[in-house]
Amino acid sequence: MSERATVLYVDDEEMARKYFARAVESEFAVLTAPGVDEALQILAQPGSDIDVLVTDYRMPGRVGGELLREVERDYPHLVRILVTAYADKEVLLETINGGDIFRILEKPLDTGVVRDALRLASENARERAMRRQSLLAIEETVAFLAHELNTPLATIANFARNIQRRVSHQAEDNGLPLKADIGNAAAHMNDNARYCLAVLSSFVESVKRASVVPAARAGGGTARQMVGALLEVYPFAPGQRDTVQLEVQGDFAVRAAPNCVALVLSSLLNNALRALDGQAGARIRITVGVADRPYIIVEDNGPGIAPALLNRLLLDPVSMHGSEGGSGWGLIFCNRVMQSFGGHLRVQSEQGCSTTVTMNFPDLEKERA
Incomplete structure (x- = not known):
């Protein structure tokens, strides 16, 4: 403030x-x-x-x-x-x-007494605003998590009930069909459980990286303010901040789920920094603009992504950092956050040259409707 x-x-x-x-x-x-x-x-x-x-x-x-x-x-x-x-x-x-x-x-x-009291009151107001925003951030992100995890958890529960019902009537089966059904159900349950765990993990890691959510007042602030605030609080390693440039071609208000959007932006920045780790001449450009629809672009000049992986990034849990504990669910999670309020991610890459991830937001007129 x-x-x-x-x-x-x-x-x-x-x-x-x-x-x-x-x-x-x-x-x-x-x-x-x-x-x-x-x-x-x-x-x-x-x-x-x-x-x-x-x-x-x-x-x-x-x-x-x-x-x-x-x-x-x-x-x-x-x-x-x-x-x-x-x-x-x-x-x-x-x-x-x-x-x-x-x-x-x-x-x-007394003018002096009044000024002193108002200065102290203003500091108190700032502290209250920060606490209030933290509560709003928690409410918003918990609501998203509850919505996002509801379907896979319901799927797991449904498969479990079906297995229980089939097992209780296994005398009526020949054995092999039941084993096949159990194997299929177990595979689906495993996939859904992994997704739930990955969503929670991605959320927790994003919160660690973006501990101060830049939505200072009602309405969420603008995209430029959000990016600027994130760059101020992000835990960069020595020298990393100098590799990041911000370009504003047009600004827009981030009205829908600003705290979740900040987590997505933090996650994309983290991905770009990991891709550039140890690379000479590393550069990351974050662009805020409005064309057919508002957007934020995170572009790096890293090694890029192989075409075979590029087409699967937003659909399957594939990871280029598996040796470092990456699960491959990060971009899927980010895309689901954007889709939850009418946006989406777009990933483009030229292997050996660059990777560009675009956060596409809903059309401003549609968002106001």
Whole structure:
């Protein structure tokens, strides 16, 4: 969060609102409201992105305590500060019992005290935003994993039930057909189980490489921001970062599953770096653009992929890093992530020259529909 924190100040006195805005607007973006209802209208606006709420207590109609309670219920991530000229027992007890208050400031406001309180509140807001985004990332990725693993696990369970049923009636079989069926079922169960394990493994490894998911605010941010943030946090080995270049031909918002998209991007970058390990003149270019549909391209000048393997990469678990523990499920997993929201991967390669993987996203108009 490099931009200024946004503060919403609520006070029925117009002069008080103007004084507050003039006092802090050099450091903070300030919005003002003359009452509780007006403040709630501002908070309800899409993209309002309020970080800190500062409200007077004594106002005509609904008092600041009511606003604090509603904000705690509907906007718990906001940092809340109460301003009052009546530091009496009734106000303090209601405030303390009413929810999480970061600070209580007394009128008349002291500019230095207000600035210090807002600086601390802004830091607290950043921490809350990071925790909130982490929870959203977990929710999003767990939902994908649950969806993705449901079918193969159901297949395994179905084969197991069929085997159990056939075995219980084996007296009615000649033996050989039953053995053939069991062998076929076991093979399918093994394939599905391996896929489940590989999906989980790919997910865990991707999370390790992209521990900070670049979806800082609602809407997921743009592709350029996502790539830039990943390059900042990726655990490059010495000298590797210098091999990676970012080219932006056109930017676009990553609305669908931004945290999963970041994991795919991290996995593709890892593949490119592995392909270039020990190669002189290594280069990786990541291109963000919009043509018929939005895309992110990861291109390396590594050894390329043999044609016999290239046609199978997104269909079968083939690996060029089997000796290093590679399972071959990585690109299949990445393609399934892209397909889950209407996109797909495209892999192109010239053996001995380069490999290009394109993350194709849904058409922007279709995504908004």
